[in-house]
Amino acid sequence: MIANANAQIKLAARPSGLPKRTDWEFVRGEARDPAEGEVLVKILYLSLDPAMRGWMNEGRSYIPPVRLGDVMRAGGAGVVVASRDANFVPGDHVTGTLDVQEYATVKGKGLTKIDPAVAPLPVYLNVLGMPGMTAYFGLFDVGRPKSGDTVVVSGAAGAVGMTVGQLAKIHGCRVIGIAGGPEKCAYLTRELGFDGTIDYKSQPLGAALRDLCPNGIDVYFDNVGGDTLDACLARLASHARVVICGAISQYNNTTPVKGPSNYLSLLVNRASMQGMVVFDYADRYADAVRAMSGYIVEKKLRSKEDVVRGLDTFPETLLRLFSGENFGKLVLQVADA
Numbered sequence: 111m112i113a114n115a116n117a118q119i120k121l122a123a124r125p126s127g128l129p130k131r132t133d134w135e136f137v138r139g140e141a142r143d144p145a146e147g148e149v150l151v152k153i154l155y156l157s158l159d160p161a162m163r164g165w166m167n168e169g170r171s172y173i174p175p176v177r178l179g180d181v182m183r184a185g186g187a188g189v190v191v192a193s194r195d196a197n198f199v200p201g202d203h204v205t206g207t208l209d210v211q212e213y214a215t216v217k218g219k220g221l222t223k224i225d226p227a228v229a230p231l232p233v234y235l236n237v238l239g240m241p242g243m244t245a246y247f248g249l250f251d252v253g254r255p256k257s258g259d260t261v262v263v264s265g266a267a268g269a270v271g272m273t274v275g276q277l278a279k280i281h282g283c284r285v286i287g288i289a290g291g292p293e294k295c296a297y298l299t300r301e302l303g304f305d306g307t308i309d310y311k312s313q314p315l316g317a318a319l320r321d322l323c324p325n326g327i328d329v330y331f332d333n334v335g336g337d338t339l340d341a342c343l344a345r346l347a348s349h350a351r352v353v354i355c356g357a358i359s360q361y362n363n364t365t366p367v368k369g370p371s372n373y374l375s376l377l378v379n380r381a382s383m384q385g386m387v388v389f390d391y392a393d394r395y396a397d398a399v400r401a402m403s404g405y406i407v408e409k410k411l412r413s414k415e416d417v418v419r420g421l422d423t424f425p426e427t428l429l430r431l432f433s434g435e436n437f438g439k440l441v442l443q444v445a446d447a
């Protein structure tokens with residue numbers, strides 16, 4: 111019925127350390143026409159996420175690994191081209207798991223309709239999408255901050271971190287962000303109203319945390335793991351909550367993950383440390399979207415995206431997450447709207 115040439119990027123090898131271009135296979139085929147209940151989506155933007163590195167590994171996780179030879183898994187936003195699901199018509203804008211390709215033929219029930227008149231499409235991959243949901247439920251359900259608490263967040267100038275910090279400020283907390291480089295740190299205090307920042311690339315973390323958190327850390331939202339987690343554990347306040355959201359410093363290790371040696375601080379401070387996976391909150395996403403859309407309209411919450419163009423650049427663009435070259439939510443633009 112509809113013949114659309116479809117460029118796809120498949121997983122060709124399981125990487126050791128940082129992924130290389132040769133870990134991917136670039137193929138050209140034709141997009142498949144939708145069967146009953148399916149929708150053909152032209153992909154406009156893809157979400158590039160640190161989790162993709164984990165999906166490339168063999169082994170048990172919260173979601174099965176991408177199989178060798180499969181198109182790489184990715185969230186995305188696009189426009190419906192053809193539909194055999196009564197809930198969608200051509201021209202509708204949608205988000206869903208669309209994978210690293212130009213067109214996706216997927217079940218309609220896995221898609222969410224979005225409105226580009228409310229927010230630009232990349233925002234639906236950021237604050238109004240998966241990273242925003244992670245920040246919202248990780249902070250409020252797991253971190254359980256109280257007004258006046260000191261909240262420390264690492265990866266603070268990234269997608270999840272920026273939203274965590276801003277939500278904590280809205281909630282009346284004192285917020286300290288840990289990020290790499292003076293430009294990112296200046297943005298967090300000047301533009302987003304963080305109370306303080308630590309440039310972990312140039313400042314000793316332990317001393318900086320002592321200065322900025324004289325009464326200890328009530329909530330530590332961990333996106334980074336490794337030495338940063340250890341330094342924050344050493345500064346916990348009584349009954350602190352540590353949210354284990356991610357550990358990007360460990361994802362490309364070729365040696366075992368470095369665990370925290372300061373974990374007895376949990377005992378001394380009657381503190382808790384809890385992992386979270388955003389997908390567990392799927393039945394409450396609508397509440398978070400409603401709340402955060404309101405904050406965006408009130409100009410209390412900003413959504414910053416870092417958009418890079420071109421499907422072919424995927425292998426190198428993904429690496430920006432691990433070098434810290436991305437500033438805000440990393441999005442790959444696949445086609446013009």
Ligand SMILES: NC(=O)c1ccc[n+]([C@@H]2O[C@H](COP(=O)([O-])OP(=O)(O)OC[C@H]3O[C@@H](n4cnc5c(N)ncnc54)[C@H](OP(=O)(O)O)[C@@H]3O)[C@@H](O)[C@H]2O)c1
Nearest residue numbers: 160244268269270289290333356357358359386387388434
């Ligand atoms: N649990 C869940 O359900 C869930 C859902 C979404 C995301 N996550 C996790 O949340 C974290 C943030 O994800 P995101 O999408 O918002 O990515 P992001 O923060 O937008 O991008 C990654 C950032 O991590 C920092 N980074 C990279 N290597 C580092 C290292 N060795 N040490 C310290 N910082 C490093 C870099 O910032 P600097 O310039 O500051 O170094 C980089 O910009 C990740 O760990 C991710 O896996 C978890």
